[in-house]
Amino acid sequence: MTTAILEMRGITKEFPGVKALNNVTFSVKRGEIHCLVGENGAGKSTLMKVLSGVYPHGSYTGEIGFAGQVQQFRGIRDSERAGIAIIYQELALVPELTVYENIFLGNEVRKGALIDWNETIKRATQMLAKVRLDVNPEAKIKDLGVGKQQLVEIAKALSRDVKLLILDEPTAALNEGDSANLLDLLRGLRDQGVTCILISHKLKEVIAIADSVTVLRDGQTICTLDAHEGEVSEPILIKHMVGREIEQIYPPREHKQPGAVVLEVRDWSAYSPSLGRQVLRNVSFTLRKGEIVGFAGLMGSGRTELALSIFGNSPNYRIEGELQLKGEPRQLRRPSDAIAAGIAYVTEDRKGNGLILIQDVKQNITLANLRALAQRSVIDANAEVKIANEYRTTMNIKTPSVEQRVSNLSGGNQQKVCLSKWLFVKPDVLILDEPTRGIDVGAKYEIYTLMNSLVDQGMSIVMISSELPEVLGMSDRVYVVASGRITGELSVSEATPEKIMELATN
Template sequence: MSEFILEMNGISKEFTGVKALSNVSFKVKRGEIHCLIGENGAGKSTLMKVLSGVYPYGTYQGDIVYNGGVQSFSKISDSVKAGIAIIYQELALFPDLTVYENIFAGNEVKNGAFVDWNRTIVRAAEMLKKVKLNVNPEVLIKDLGVGKQQLVEIAKALSKEVKLLILDEPTAALNEDDSENLLQLLRELKNQGITCIMISHKLKEVIAIADKATVLRDGKTICTLDASKGEITESIIIKNMVGREIDDIYPKRADKQFGDPILELRDWSAYDPKLGRSVVKNVHLHVKKGEIVGIAGLMGSGRTELAQSIFGNPKSYKLQGELYLDGKRSAFKHPQDAISAGIAYVTEDRKGDGLFLIQDIKSNITAANLHEISTRGFINSNEEVSISNSYKQSLNIKAPSVEQIVGNLSGGNQQKVSLGKWLFVGPKLLILDEPTRGIDVGAKFEIYTIMNKLISEGMSIIMISSELGEILGMSDRVYIMAEGRMTGELSIEEADQEKIMHFATQ
């Protein structure tokens, strides 16, 4: 038996003339954790979709050798039967079904022609024990947090006797505790003989868990790094990912000059009638002109709810307290009021809330400010193209033209389109909610550079982030939230990860 459970040899894949993969080769040893890394658009997810049968045999060139035999998967169920399971960043669970129904969906435990629900629940409990998830199998998926839902997905894979588990950005939506729990589970699965391939943009996680790491760039295999040889380091990974060295992932601003407060909140609270509780409680906050203010905290701490309460209250919270913009007390009843006043909000969920994925770049960039390019209710298409091209160039959006459908762009380029959309409204205060979630190190550097440029031009930024390195690397001042309260405020000179986590757990 070969020491390699998987060999992908000379894989090439095209989409309407665009070469997504070019002669990619990739080998994974049995029982190892192998990370697949690269910038957005490098071909990582495409390669895994070829492997799992999403792109069936005949639509690509090259060979998949799995368990010693050449495979020709024509659909996903073929790879599942072979013992390959893939878990995507967007979880494929049924929110209104129970945990046990989700674990065995499509793989029901039967007694003759009928589903044996009692045995299903017992077996589901066994799978949950394997992934160390202590929940009732009869609870609904929608009542679980994202971290627990991720574990249910893995339990679902284990129920199918998986031999090769593929995880695509598994920790992108998880807090640090849930991320560490997931990584520890992968180590335990490795000890049980299960091979894992993990796609990740979080380099610290790659360094912590990978036995090997293969780097893709522009649809080509660049190298495979070996942890046992000391090759999996941040500097080596970045150099191979982007084709150049990035000495400091967080670009510095030489001249920091802050003006008067542009935004101030006094005793600010938001009550959510649907939840029946306050999601923001008695917050005091101020942001000066030319300042990047970071807001840190664990998931569920109220950071996004705070941003939404400032940005015209789209969730219809019951608000209390005072909001001052440029020293003048203000009240925004609708996001359009906030936009008109000079506030823009780049949501954490660019696919769900931030962009129209089925529309092109130009339609997305101009969507929040159509009156600027309209005359008597008609859009000036020439002006729309001109303005969109200017943002495409200034934000370095990598696409053939502004006619490109946004859903076909990489995550980093989608985020730049989302930024362009809100920059077009000409804000003085930009709220960025998880601005680099799910994008690679090269795209992150570009986003940070854009942020610094905007600040130098007089804009102010509130940055919500779950990455403490990002908070410490880009902020001028840091607020920390826990359970809807503002539990701490630190200058960047006194802030460190230990102090932030101390306040985040108050």
């Protein structure tokens, strides 16, 4: 009988207003590959941050037992010293340094006060052999593909004598060949005695490699399945992942016969020169008047990229394909073109690229359509205040005045400011990217009600959402996106969480 290397008991972690983890129990046996699955927001990353000390001891309740001892990590350094290594989706390598410098970064091989480069290169070569990576240790990281970079990360972890290796979505950015390679390597490491926790959305992968699977949902442990004792299949996992009752948090919505096609995108492909990869492949979809079309999929599946590429292509992708607005082919070269053509895009990242946090509510609301308030380019300050106050009332933005800085508003009210700004441009097509991310249930309901009334008035809405209940509760039609492609189109009557999950994890 193998013993547990990791025992997390009764872990509860609260953020202001949210219980991210609620009495979670998580146990990993020595020498196994243990997969952790769950929807976005289920608490997987939070749990791993508790484990690795990103959230230090004291900021959560519960107990962590690792390698036979109760651990109280105060930071990442403590957990690293104990033998835990985490590899995140966004790799933590220095692009301009060489492979061997990266492997031993922060853990340099010393000879007195100096670095012993010869020994470093020798050991790096051994580590690379261990992860079966055939590259010159003197190559620079930026010259390697993502798959190889991932292996360098693992080599870096192994160089520190790691006992427990945690990989967060390691294959999200990899192609199939590289993914298969990586999984093979993990099996090899397991046979050498390294315990491994794998967080993955790709259930096929999970089933192929896992010795055990733990499912988290809404910050709670739902179950731990042993692949060697019982059956672990995709339907079973999906049922556990989405198995909650969908509460009545969506305003009633009748699915009317939609009108004429407003937006049509055909064979839309986009290549990102800065990422050096194809982000969208042959995407085609239509949007009709008075319709809410949901775009479901996992994070990083390419939905935001699709929205940005349509909305004037601000990331400067190389785009192929055709875009038609009301039957007319259009070229939208910059966001101002898209706005002029009647498209609005409400970002998923309102603090990053949605709001100007140091400016006030009225300045944010009017920013995208200042010319409507200006005569000969001079802003009518009274009209601006009037418009801002109108939105403040109709959108129920809770703020002492429209001269309040938006950084002082709560997330839900900030989102309402974002929405007001884009409603003020009077668009025909409204693209909402994760419209309710990080906001409370009350504000969510208000936003859903608003969406319904907007489509009743003839607007068309594209709603990108990672929350399945939201997609199912609000959409007339659903497209599922995975790896930059549309993998399925479902009407609301045929869409189920299981079907969407299956298409999204394809």
